[in-house]
Amino acid sequence: MEKVLEKLNTWKDLFIKNIPNIAIALVVLIISYFASRAINRFVYKTIGGKIKQESVRNLVSRIASAFIFLIGLYFAMTILKFDDTLKTIVSAAGVSGIVVGLALQGTLSNTISGIVLSFRKNLNIGNWVETNGYAGEVIDINLNYFVIKEADNNMVVIPNKTILENPFKNYSLTTKMRITIECGVEYGADLEKVEALTKTTITDNFNQEKINKQVEFYFTEFGDSSINFICRFWVDSENALERLKAKSKAIIQIKKAFDKEGINIPFPMRTLEFVENNKLNIKEIAKQKISAN
Known part of the structure; x- marks a missing residue:
């Protein structure tokens, strides 16, 4: 029990000693978060006149936003003196990358498919498409999934890999x-x-x-x-x-x-005959014609 208390006191002293660094690191993270959002909007507007495909503009702006936030995260870890930990993580990434890649094979496949779909000229946000049994307007193409808004206002989320591996019909390619x-x-x-x-x-x-x-x-x-x-x-x-x-x-x-013009469109006719000993006791009706669609 004494060793546990001693360890807790050590951690407490270390935490109090590093409060200024923790505060600075939090400020850096907050600044990097808002900076990444600003960069996202800035890049999207900047390349808007050069790149017509909205999906590509979204992809580029999101990558730029993620890059800025990762830089802020790196500075925050440096301030907290996690340099050695970061180097260890990077060194171990080569070994564990294979294991992680196998575990996240489906996710990585969707990510790569999302990049490919973003650069397709025959598929863009706002198009009306039909694929995998669903039809509607393309709302979003991101790195993981593909979003379609159906005519009844339902949102359908489809993995990018499924879209890339199956045929789709794009009604917006022609007027x-x-x-x-x-x-x-x-x-x-x-x-x-x-x-x-x-x-x-x-x-x-x-x-x-x-x-x-x-x-x-x-x-x-x-x-x-x-x-x-x-x-x-x-x-x-x-x-x-x-x-x-x-x-x-x-x-x-x-x-x-x-x-x-008096032109008739025929429809099937069915005749029902009722016998005298019918249980419904309908005697006055001999024949009845019922039209069926």
Whole structure:
């Protein structure tokens, strides 16, 4: 017990003796922290006019910020006279680096993948992408993960390694997007009239000349209750949400045009027959037709 108390007294005296150094080291750490944040903003704004990719600007500014903070940490350790400890850590890093590298293989892989993704010209913050079963706007690309904001405002965090190893679709690389509408008309309809009416409806609502494209229309098959066709046209769009809106508008306008001209879009019919000894005792109904979507 006496040895423990003696050791505690020694530590207390050492702590009191080093209070000025501890205070200076804390001040250095605080200054380096705020300096790193200032450098982050400064570097980001400085290279903003030279580097167009926001992900690259973020990466460079974060590295500069981390470098400034590490310098402050080094000075703080020097003030606390941890030079020998620091040298020991650096010397042991070569031996332990292999072990740490194996233990953090996944993390290091994500970090390297994050650097690669940051410099990709076909992927940038603000793009609307679809990858690994998720679709949305790219919010952030950092050294560990990739953040997507979906149309329903949910945030999806995906490891960088997963993004790099799997294909992705970037809707923002082009401002033109093709939309396909599938539909069917009754067998008694005038097919030439159906084709002309559909093309006219699409052209009136979506300017194809502006994007130097034409409406495509093809009858595809004789269905069970209808003659089916597809109609393809182009719209100015940079994300999947605008594509859905355009497709919805096209369906509404085609339905209105068909109704106005008396062209029917068939739908399946089901007939139910009730026998006299039915438990529900429904005698007045012989047949009933129920439409199913």
